[in-house]
Amino acid sequence: xxxxxxxxxxxxxxxxxxxxxxxxxxxxxxxxxxxxxxxxxxxxxxxxxxxxxxxxxxxxxxxxxxxxxxxxxxxxxxxxxxxxxxxxxxxxxxxxxxxxxxxxxxxxxxxxxxxxxxxxxxxxxxxxxxxxxxxxxxxxxxxxxxxxxxxxxxxxxxxxxxxxxxxxxxxxxxxxxxxxxxxxxxxxxxxxxxxxxxxxxxxxxxxxxxxxxxxxxxxxxxxxxxxxxxxxxxxxxxxxxxxxxxxxxxxxxxxxxxxxxxxxxxxxxxxxxxxxxxxxxxxxxxxxxxxxxxxxxxxxxxxxxxxxxxxxxxxxxxxxxxxxxxxxxxxxxxxxxxxxxxxxxxxxxxxxxxxxxxxxxxxxxxxxxxxxxxxxxxxxxxxxxxxxxxxxxxxxxxxxxxxxxxxxxxxxxxxxxxxxxxxxxxxxxxxxxxxxxxx
Numbered sequence: 001x002x003x004x005x006x007x008x009x010x011x012x013x014x015x016x017x018x019x020x021x022x023x024x025x026x027x028x029x030x031x032x033x034x035x036x037x038x039x040x041x042x043x044x045x046x047x048x049x050x051x052x053x054x055x056x057x058x059x060x061x062x063x064x065x066x067x068x069x070x071x072x073x074x075x076x077x078x079x080x081x082x083x084x085x086x087x088x089x090x091x092x093x094x095x096x097x098x099x100x101x102x103x104x105x106x107x108x109x110x111x112x113x114x115x116x117x118x119x120x121x122x123x124x125x126x127x128x129x130x131x132x133x134x135x136x137x138x139x140x141x142x143x144x145x146x147x148x149x150x151x152x153x154x155x156x157x158x159x160x161x162x163x164x165x166x167x168x169x170x171x172x173x174x175x176x177x178x179x180x181x182x183x184x185x186x187x188x189x190x191x192x193x194x195x196x197x198x199x200x201x202x203x204x205x206x207x208x209x210x211x212x213x214x215x216x217x218x219x220x221x222x223x224x225x226x227x228x229x230x231x232x233x234x235x236x237x238x239x240x241x242x243x244x245x246x247x248x249x250x251x252x253x254x255x256x257x258x259x260x261x262x263x264x265x266x267x268x269x270x271x272x273x274x275x276x277x278x279x280x281x282x283x284x285x286x287x288x289x290x291x292x293x294x295x296x297x298x299x300x301x302x303x304x305x306x307x308x309x310x311x312x313x314x315x316x317x318x319x320x321x322x323x324x325x326x327x328x329x330x331x332x333x334x335x336x337x338x339x340x341x342x343x344x345x346x347x348x349x350x351x352x353x354x355x356x357x358x359x360x361x362x363x364x365x366x367x368x369x370x371x372x373x374x375x376x377x378x379x380x381x382x383x384x385x386x387x388x389x390x391x392x393x394x395x396x397x398x399x400x401x402x403x404x405x406x407x408x409x410x411x412x413x414x415x416x417x418x419x420x421x422x423x424x425x426x427x428x429x430x431x432x433x434x435x436x437x438x439x
Contacts, residue, residue, distance in 0.1 A: 040068055040331045040332065040334070040335040041068060041069040041070070041071070041095075041332060041335055042059075042068065042069070042070040042071070042095050042096060042332070042335050042336045042339045043070075043071045043073070043092065043093070043094045043095050043096070044059070044070065044071070044072045044073070044094065044095070044096040044097075044339075045073055045074075045075065045080075045083065045084060045087055045094040045096070045097045045098075046072055046073065046074040046075070047074075047075065047080050047098045047320060048074070048280070048320070048357075049074055049075075049076065049077050050280060050281075050283060050284060051357045052072070052074040054352055054356045054357045055072045055074070055357075056072050057352070057356075058343065058348070058349065058352045059071070059072045061348050061352075062339060062342060062343075062348075062349075065348075066338075066342075068335050068338070068339070070339060073087070073094075077198070077199050077260070078198045078199065078202065080098075081104075081398065084097055084108075088111065088325075093325060093327070093328065094325060095324065095325045095328045095332045095333065095335070095336040096322060096323070096324055096325070096336045096339070096340065097111075097322075097323055097325065098139075098320055098321055098322055098323060099112075099131070099139055099321050099323055100319035100320075100321070100393055101131070101318075101319055101321065101390075101393030101394070102131070102224060102225075102393060102394065103225060103393060103394055103395065103396065103397075103438075104319075104321075104393075105131055105133060105138060105139060105321070105323075106438070108323065109133050109138055110326075111323070111325055111326055111327055112133075112138035112139060112323045112324070112325075112326055113138070113323070113324040113325065113326040113333055114136045114137060114138065114326075115130075115137045115138065115139070115140060115324065115337075116135075116136060116137045118337055118341075119337070119341045120140065120337060120340050120341045120344060121137060121140065123341065123344050123345060123363045123364050123365065124140060124362055124363060124364075125362050125363065125364055126362060129141040129144075129318075129362040131321045131323075138323060139321035139322060139323045140321060140322055141318045141320060141321055141322075141362055142320055142321075142322050142340075142343075142344070142353075142359075142361055142362075142363075143318060143320050143353075143357075143359040143360065143361050143362075144316065144317060144318040144360055144361075144362060145278055145279045145280055145316070145317070145318060145320075145360070145377075146278060146279050146299070146314040146315060146316040146373075146374075146377035146380070146387075147207055147276070147277060147278030147279065147302075147314065147315050148276070148278075148299045148300055148301050148302050148314040148315060149274050149275065149276050149299065149300050149301070149302055150267070150274070150275040150276070150277050150281065150285075150297060150298075150299050150373065151163055151273060151274060151275075151297065151298040151299065151300055152267065152270065152272075152273050152274075152275075152293070152296055152297070153296050153297070153298045154296045155186075155188055155270060155272075155273045156175075156273050158186065159175070159178070159179050159182070159186055159273065161175050163298050163300055166300055166303075167310045168303050168305070168309050168310050169236075169239070169240070169303040169304055169305035169309065170305070172243075172300075172303050173239075173243055175190075176190040176191070176243055176247050176274070177190075177243075177247060179247070179273060180246075180247040187270075188270055188271055188272055188273060189247065189248055189249045189271060189272045189273075190247040190248065190272065190273055190274055191243075191244050191247055191248040191249070191272055191273075191274045191275070191276075192248065192249055192262075192263040192264075192266040192267050192271070192272040192274070192275045193248050193249050193250045193254070193255060193258040193262055193263050193266060194241075194244045194245055194248060194255055194258070194263075194276070194412075195255060195257075195258030195259050195260060195262055195263050196255045196256050196258065196405060196408065196409040196412070197256065197257065197258065197259050197260075199259045199260040199261065200258065200259055200260040200262075200263060201405045201408075201409075202401070203260075203276055203277065204241070204244075204276075204405065204408060205401045205402070205404045205405035205408060206392050206395070206401055207276070207278075207315070207392070208237070208240065208241070208276065208302065209237070209392065209395075209401075209404060209427075210315055210388065210390060210391060210392040211233070211236070211237070211240070211302055211304045211315075211388065212231070212232070212233035212234055212236055212237045212304065212427075213229070213391045213392060213395075214315075214388050214389060214391050215232070215233045215236075215304075215306055216229060216230060216231075216232045216233055217389075217391045219232065222391075222394075224394055225394045225395075225396050225435055225438070226435070227432065227435050227436065228428075228431065228432045228435070229427075229428060229431045229432075230428065231424055231427050231428040233304065233306065234423070234424050234427060234428075236304035236305050236306060237304065237423075237427075238420055238423075239304065239305055240302065240303070240304045240305075241408065241411075241412075242415070244276070245412045245415075246415075248272070249266045249271050249272050252412040252413060252415070253412070253413045255409060255412050255413075256409050256412075256413070263275060263277075264281070264284055264285070264288065265288070267285065267289075268285055268288045268289035268293060269289075276302065278373075279299075279358070279360075279371060279373040279374045279377055280358070281373070282294070282297070282358055282371045282372060282373045282374070283357075283358050283371070285297065294372060295372070297372050297373060297376075298376060299314065299373050299376045299377070301313055301314055301315075301380075301385075301388070302315065302388075311385055311386060312385060312386060312388065313380040313381065313383070313385035313386055313387050313388070314377055314380045314387060314388070315387070315388040315389075315390060316377065316380075316381070316387040316388070316389075316390070317387075317389055317390030317393070318390065319390065319392075319393055322340060324336050324337060324340075344361065344363040344365060344366070345363075345365050350363075350365050350366060350367045351367060353366070353367075354366060354367035354368060354369045355367065355369065355370060358370070358371040358374065360374050360377075360378075396431060396434040396435040396437075396438045397434040397437070397438060399430075399434055400426075400430050400431055400434040403426040403430045404423065404426045404427055404430065406426070407419075407422045407423040407425075407426040407427075408423060410422065411423055
């Protein structure tokens with residue numbers, strides 16, 4: 001059960017990130033901040049485009065119940081930081097916003113209300129979900145998630161395999177390449193397209209990059225954002241990236257134009273068996289592919305060929321920390337705290353977060369979710385396999401990610417050693433440059 005996993009130490013899976021201190025495309029945002037009333041009102045700048053409709057409905061329900069106006073504006077995918085900067089410069093700034101962890105907090109901590117002693121703090125199941133700055137609690141996680149490789153188990157069985165046959169990179173590679181060799185006969189490819197446009201590239205320049213970073217952090221004992229990294233596992237990064245791009249629904253040279261929507265569409269229409277994404281994608285797959293497809297979903301770890309990875313589980317953590325704007329009026333701060341406490345304690349709030357948004361939340365009253373991928377994540381934790389922490393929360397800047405993403409795209413189009421050296425340079429030298437600039 002979810003609550004048992006939380007109290008039995010799921011927080012340990014993300015403590016590396018916490019103690020050291022992803023939806024559609026386009027630029028439009030829903031909601032309107034212009035109507036926000038003075039005083040006791042709430043303006044939430046939401047990070048998750050895939051949950052926009054649900055937050056709008058929950059805000060409306062809260063206003064109907066309490067009379068307190070709640071406006072929700074949702075930033076477009078990949079545009080949250082830019083949107084937050086723009087909104088914070090306005091007189092009607094967000095009263096509730098989010099940061100992605102210690103690095104994000106460093107940029108916004110002057111705007112963060114100390115949440116110590118608040119009612120919502122008392123609802124957390126573990127201190128691991130607090131985002132601290134010294135003895136001040138400046139943020140709190142409201143959802144934890146997992147990612148890996150989503151599997152259409154029916155297609156995998158048609159190819160003659162099951163997820164039980166996949167134990168490490170070597171066994172995975174063998175299956176992937178066999179599916180590719182027989183794709184005309186089978187009628188499907190191994191992987192969906194690893195799109196590298198702005199709606200999709202975060203899956204690889206951030207989430208896939210987390211794997212080599214995690215193992216280096218583990219080896220070196222890094223805390224926070226080190227001034228330099230070695231790139232010790234970049235050969236492993238290369239081999240999993242090669243596997244993705246050379247066994248997919250499209251030629252590698254086309255990846256710069258492929259989107260997140262393309263990848264999802266390929267998966268839900270049965271064009272591919274494997275799809276790197278996370279538990280948050282379940283709702284999207286369910287809506288587009290229906291319950292029949294959803295019932296066939298599984299999710300496996302991202303293996304990159306390290307020793308002992310047969311004991312590796314999913315990548316589990318969060319980059320979703322609520323922060324309350326300390327520069328808002330006293331009435332607005334109180335209204336915002338009341339709103340988030342209602343979200344995590346009331347029947348309407350907890351139902352919406354679990355059943356409609358599909359969240360697993362670290363709160364005492366959190367409800368079970370129907371999200372099959374969340375349940376698979378919990379099974380991974382319960383199995384005793386170690387979770388891969390989200391060390392990408394310590395990536396020094398968006399510029400680092402963009403540099404790595406650009407280099408990966410160039411390499412996909414021409415898979416030469418020289419082009420891979422450019423990936424290594426972006427990864428290692430780019431880290432040193434951006435870490436120094438962040439000081």
